[in-house]
Amino acid sequence: MVAGDFRLEGKKALVAGDSKYWSKYAGAALAEAGADVAFAARNAKRIEEAAGEVSRHGQKALTLKTDMTDAAQVQKMVDQVVAGFGRIDILVNANELLLAKPLLETSESEWHRMIDVNLNSAFHGCQAVGRQMIKQEKGRIINLISCLAERGVANFAAYCAAMGGVLQLTRALDIEWGRHGITVNAIGTGWMSETEKTGAPQEELLLKYIPLKRYGRPEEVGSLLVYLVSDTTDFLTGQLLYVDGAAMCHL
Amino acid sequence: MATGNGTLAGKVAIITGGGTGLGKMMALLMAKEGADIVVAARRIGAIEQTADEVREIGPRALAIPTDVTDPAQVNNLVERTLVEMGGLDILVNNAGIVRGQERRPLWEVTDEEWRIGIDTNLSGAFYCCRAAIKHFVDQGHGKIINIASGNGMRGNRGDFMYGTAKAGVINFTRVLATTFAQDNIQINCIAPGFVNVRELQPEPSTRGSFLTSDFIPVGRIGVPEDIGHLALFLASDASDYITGALFANDGGGLAGGVSPTGYAPVIAMEED
Numbered sequence: 438m439v440a441g442d443f444r445l446e447g448k449k450a451l452v453a454g455d456s457k458y459w460s461k462y463a464g465a466a467l468a469e470a471g472a473d474v475a476f477a478a479r480n481a482k483r484i485e486e487a488a489g490e491v492s493r494h495g496q497k498a499l500t501l502k503t504d505m506t507d508a509a510q511v512q513k514m515v516d517q518v519v520a521g522f523g524r525i526d527i528l529v530n531a532n533e534l535l536l537a538k539p540l541l542e543t544s545e546s547e548w549h550r551m552i553d554v555n556l557n558s559a560f561h562g563c564q565a566v567g568r569q570m571i572k573q574e575k576g577r578i579i580n581l582i583s584c585l586a587e588r589g590v591a592n593f594a595a596y597c598a599a600m601g602g603v604l605q606l607t608r609a610l611d612i613e614w615g616r617h618g619i620t621v622n623a624i625g626t627g628w629m630s631e632t633e634k635t636g637a638p639q640e641e642l643l644l645k646y647i648p649l650k651r652y653g654r655p656e657e658v659g660s661l662l663v664y665l666v667s668d669t670t671d672f673l674t675g676q677l678l679y680v681d682g683a684a685m686c687h688l
Numbered sequence: 689m690a691t692g693n694g695t696l697a698g699k700v701a702i703i704t705g706g707g708t709g710l711g712k713m714m715a716l717l718m719a720k721e722g723a724d725i726v727v728a729a730r731r732i733g734a735i736e737q738t739a740d741e742v743r744e745i746g747p748r749a750l751a752i753p754t755d756v757t758d759p760a761q762v763n764n765l766v767e768r769t770l771v772e773m774g775g776l777d778i779l780v781n782n783a784g785i786v787r788g789q790e791r792r793p794l795w796e797v798t799d800e801e802w803r804i805g806i807d808t809n810l811s812g813a814f815y816c817c818r819a820a821i822k823h824f825v826d827q828g829h830g831k832i833i834n835i836a837s838g839n840g841m842r843g844n845r846g847d848f849m850y851g852t853a854k855a856g857v858i859n860f861t862r863v864l865a866t867t868f869a870q871d872n873i874q875i876n877c878i879a880p881g882f883v884n885v886r887e888l889q890p891e892p893s894t895r896g897s898f899l900t901s902d903f904i905p906v907g908r909i910g911v912p913e914d915i916g917h918l919a920l921f922l923a924s925d926a927s928d929y930i931t932g933a934l935f936a937n938d939g940g941g942l943a944g945g946v947s948p949t950g951y952a953p954v955i956a957m958e959e960d
């Protein structure tokens with residue numbers, strides 16, 4: 438349940454980018470709070486599923502099959518969302534492509550792909566939607582990133598570099614667009630999973646290390662997302678806020 | 689250790705807690721570069737010993753018994769330094785105690801423990817800075833090096849007053865640096881990682897002994913020189929444009945810290 442002041446009635450959101458599950462969970466949280474939600478990603482099945490969540494909450498949904506790494510497609514998609522919704526109040530950049538590999542074995546093309554999907558897509562989303570938000574003189578941009586934007590983990594160099602890039606994009610745009618009524622924030626997610634166990638390599642070692650001794654559940658990010666895009670956060674911008682079970686704060 | 693180059697010749701440095709551990713190493717390294725050293729702590733034997741070793745290296749040395757939690761003793765330390773050494777250029781706030789590190793519930797921590805933890809690790813640095821900085825302003829230069837800890841940057845389970853006080857030291861550094869930036873006083877902070885200081889204790893000690901270095905990215909516990917050389921750098925002209933900075937010197941641990949040591953999975957790129 439969302440507190441009254443955080444309700445998003447009448448707001449139009451765009452959740453952009455391919456990721457394992459963020460479209461679905463971000464979309465559901467926004468819709469539950471009263472927003473209509475458009476989804477843009479390459480994976481048609483995934484955004485249809487996310488749209489289903491939105492309809493279930495009685496909100497309007499749009500799905501636009503889009504490759505976020507292609508600036509022209511992104512601009513076209515944003516034009517369509519504006520045509521359909523009349524405006525865009527909220528942009529959630531939810532691009533996430535994972536790769537964990539020793540740097541010496543990481544190929545040129547893997548590196549570029551990681552930067553393209555994780556960082557360049559956020560740039561495309563911010564630029565195309567930012568243009569619209571500046572016209573509106575109001576907007577909320579949330580970049581869904583990771584604790585690895587600020588911290589290193591072995592074999593995650595490409596991922597860390599890309600996420601660090603999105604973090605700095607966030608901080609720069611906060612300053613650049615602050616006078617246009619646009620807030621730009623990032624949510625840093627910790628070790629997340631939809632299931633208690635994933636079978637990923639070295640899972641036990643990792644889980645023992647997290648202060649809460651469990652993965653975060655993607656739905657646990659929704660409440661922060663809703664708060665940050667609500668009308669109560671005009672003064673809160675340029676920040677990276679964590680949903681990480683205290684992973685970032687312990688020594 | 690190579691021989692010194694005289695980069696600190698003619699400078700006077702106060703090093704609190706300089707009788708043992710990291711402070712002692714800083715004293716010796718700065719002395720080797722020509723600095724006159726004032727060693728200040730409570731145990732007279734230990735500070736006299738450091739002073740002797742400084743004199744063996746060459747520069748002048750003074751051991752001034754000081755409890756940094758007592759502002760009067762701290763003021764006396766600075767006054768005596770100015771009179772007997774003829775100046776003061778560098779202040780290292782290194783005195784510190786890890787008190788109450790034994791994990792116990794917060795409700796069992798006494799007022800006295802809390803007070804001593806904060807007084808020694810945070811207020812001590814304030815008293816020393818307050819006593820020295822007017823002199824730095826008047827003479828138009830000065831260097832202050834505060835020794836904090838990784839515990840002041842992240843939460844360490846059960847470490848209440850030490851971690852809290854060290855966090856205070858980190859931001860005290862920033863406030864000082866912004867306040868005195870135009871006075872040509874550089875104020876910086878070092879956050880040492882795990883450093884073995886056993887060899888630099890007057891009596892047998894387990895201070896800074898660790899069973900394993902597995903958890904440190906570079907694969908070893910720090911040695912006092914790791915921190916001593918950084919202090920030397922921050923005390924010298926080489927760092928004249930650096931102020932308000934926090935230097936973690938910890939074998940790489942703080943750059944990580946969201947996954948356990950040895951966590952290095954391999955996961956293929958999967959796109960659909």
Ligand SMILES: NC(=O)c1ccc[n+]([C@@H]2O[C@H](COP(=O)([O-])OP(=O)(O)OC[C@H]3O[C@@H](n4cnc5c(N)ncnc54)[C@H](OP(=O)(O)O)[C@@H]3O)[C@@H](O)[C@H]2O)c1
Nearest residue numbers: 705708709710729730731755756782783784837880882883
């Ligand atoms: N070694 C590490 O791994 C490590 C890691 C992070 C941070 N640090 C920090 O580095 C600094 C030096 O520590 P160390 O490892 O070298 O341990 P150490 O050998 O125990 O040094 C601490 C010094 O502080 C002095 N001191 C304590 N209370 C004092 C007081 N009230 N007034 C004056 N001096 C006082 C002690 O001398 P007396 O008892 O004679 O007064 C002692 O010489 C400390 O601030 C510590 O917190 C060390």
